[in-house]
Amino acid sequence: MLSDVICLAVAGYSLVRFFHKNNQRGKQDIVAMLILSAIIIGYCIPYPKFALPTIESVYTYLYQPVSKYFLQKVGL
Amino acid sequence: MIIASNKITQGQFICLVFSYLSGFSTLFLSEAKLLKQDVWMSCCLGMCPAIIVVWIFYRVQLKYPALTMVEIFDKLCGHWMTKLILIIYLVYILEMMAAACRALSSFYTSVALPNMPSDQLILLIILSTTYATYLGIGTIVRSVQLTLPFFLVGIIIIFLFLWREVETNPLLPPFQHTVSAVVYGGLLSSYFPFGKTVVFGFLLSRVHAMEKTFSAAVKGILFSGLYLLIASYLTLGALGINLAGSVTFPFFSAIQMVKFGEYVERIEITIICIWTMFTIFEIVVLQYVFVLLFRHIFRLKNAKRFIFPIGVLFFVIAQKSFLRMNDLAVYNLTIAPFSTLLPIIIIPVVIGLLAVFKGREPA
Numbered sequence: 390m391l392s393d394v395i396c397l398a399v400a401g402y403s404l405v406r407f408f409h410k411n412n413q414r415g416k417q418d419i420v421a422m423l424i425l426s427a428i429i430i431g432y433c434i435p436y437p438k439f440a441l442p443t444i445e446s447v448y449t450y451l452y453q454p455v456s457k458y459f460l461q462k463v464g465l
Numbered sequence: 466m467i468i469a470s471n472k473i474t475q476g477q478f479i480c481l482v483f484s485y486l487s488g489f490s491t492l493f494l495s496e497a498k499l500l501k502q503d504v505w506m507s508c509c510l511g512m513c514p515a516i517i518v519v520w521i522f523y524r525v526q527l528k529y530p531a532l533t534m535v536e537i538f539d540k541l542c543g544h545w546m547t548k549l550i551l552i553i554y555l556v557y558i559l560e561m562m563a564a565a566c567r568a569l570s571s572f573y574t575s576v577a578l579p580n581m582p583s584d585q586l587i588l589l590i591i592l593s594t595t596y597a598t599y600l601g602i603g604t605i606v607r608s609v610q611l612t613l614p615f616f617l618v619g620i621i622i623i624f625l626f627l628w629r630e631v632e633t634n635p636l637l638p639p640f641q642h643t644v645s646a647v648v649y650g651g652l653l654s655s656y657f658p659f660g661k662t663v664v665f666g667f668l669l670s671r672v673h674a675m676e677k678t679f680s681a682a683v684k685g686i687l688f689s690g691l692y693l694l695i696a697s698y699l700t701l702g703a704l705g706i707n708l709a710g711s712v713t714f715p716f717f718s719a720i721q722m723v724k725f726g727e728y729v730e731r732i733e734i735t736i737i738c739i740w741t742m743f744t745i746f747e748i749v750v751l752q753y754v755f756v757l758l759f760r761h762i763f764r765l766k767n768a769k770r771f772i773f774p775i776g777v778l779f780f781v782i783a784q785k786s787f788l789r790m791n792d793l794a795v796y797n798l799t800i801a802p803f804s805t806l807l808p809i810i811i812i813p814v815v816i817g818l819l820a821v822f823k824g825r826e827p828a
Contacts, residue, residue, distance in 0.1 A: 421763035432781040443786045448804040463645035
């Protein structure tokens with residue numbers, strides 16, 4: 390519920406910012422805001438299948454083989 | 466270029482480093498669970514890389530005193546490589562922040578507020594850290610200075626009362642673990658809590674009398690190490706090695722034993738309040754550095770407008786990460802010591818080497 394509200398609020402806020410500030414602020418500001426909003430929305434999507442992976446899950450995928458190998462070598 | 470205002474003093478820097486590192490370093494005591502009586506070795510081993518990394522950043526900063534650390538990165542690595550490095554640090558900060566938020570919310574839902582949803586606790590934490598970030602580094606360090614004496618008095622009283630529960634030296638007999646186990650314990654300590662010091666590399670230019678920042682940072686690290694060691698000693702001594710290794714929050718279980726006279730009990734609640742504030746300071750520092758790096762990556766003119774959206778990002782990531790308490794414990798023990806090696810050791814060493822080699826080039 391909270392995620393859905395945040396998702397909608399951020400989507401609306403970023404769109405308003407994009408159209409409102411487009412002529413007043415630097416291009417970098419708009420790009421930064423859009424990227425930030427896209428990431429937030431990506432995490433808040435109500436369908437978990439399409440949501441962005443967490444840092445925890447990405448790092449677990451990347452480093453688990455290294456960790457397993459190391460822990461096996463040191464006998465822990 | 467560095468802005469002359471908004472600088473912090475050496476004393477404030479020591480307080481900030483200490484409170485940042487000591488936040489919830491004693492919450493899980495993973496090294497104590499792993500190494501038991503040999504925990505002091507992992508603590509000493511863990512402090513060494515942190516001190517070396519601070520020294521590298523300090524030397525690099527001294528070499529370019531007129532630039533901030535991110536500008537030095539630009540100078541040494543080039544524009545695009547700097548962006549990539551800073552993104553790695555942003556991910557590192559998000560990882561540490563998510564772990565801190567989840568640890569704090571899990572702790573509260575486990576021992577103090579069982580009916581409070583974790584998400585709401587995380588939301589409250591992030592709202593307060595976002596406001597603190599908005600107020601700036603000067604306000605953050607003054608708050609730390611204000612809180613630290615209460616923490617020190619409280620924790621010294623708790624330590625003294627806990628000392629009575631220790632009947633035999635829990636650090637004896639020493640050297641009961643293999644070298645590899647001790648090295649792994651050192652790796653755990655260097656990831657958490659001491660490796661977190663790396664973010665202070667980005668704040669060195671904000672400290673007055675730059676030539677003394679290294680000794681100030683080392684003092685903060687050593688005080689934090691001392692606090693961690695005393696907490697481990699008392700926990701192992703008061704609970705016993707086996708019980709300390711099996712409970713989720715060993716230090717908390719130990720301080721629950723403290724009581725004054727026959728009637729004043731549950732004194733640990735006072736400490737938990739100050740403890741919580743220190744963990745929040747940790748998240749505040751992380752969020753503040755995140756904003757600095759984010760501003761540099763996108764060359765933002767005014768980063769203040771991004772503080773609230775960054776707070777929302779912190780909230781959604783913390784909300785989605787480490788959904789079960791066990792996930793956090795396993796991640797801290799097996800994945801994070803390896804995943805954080807790049808930002809906390811490898812990148813600073815590379816930056817140090819680049820600074821040395823670039824310095825040899827003719828002007």
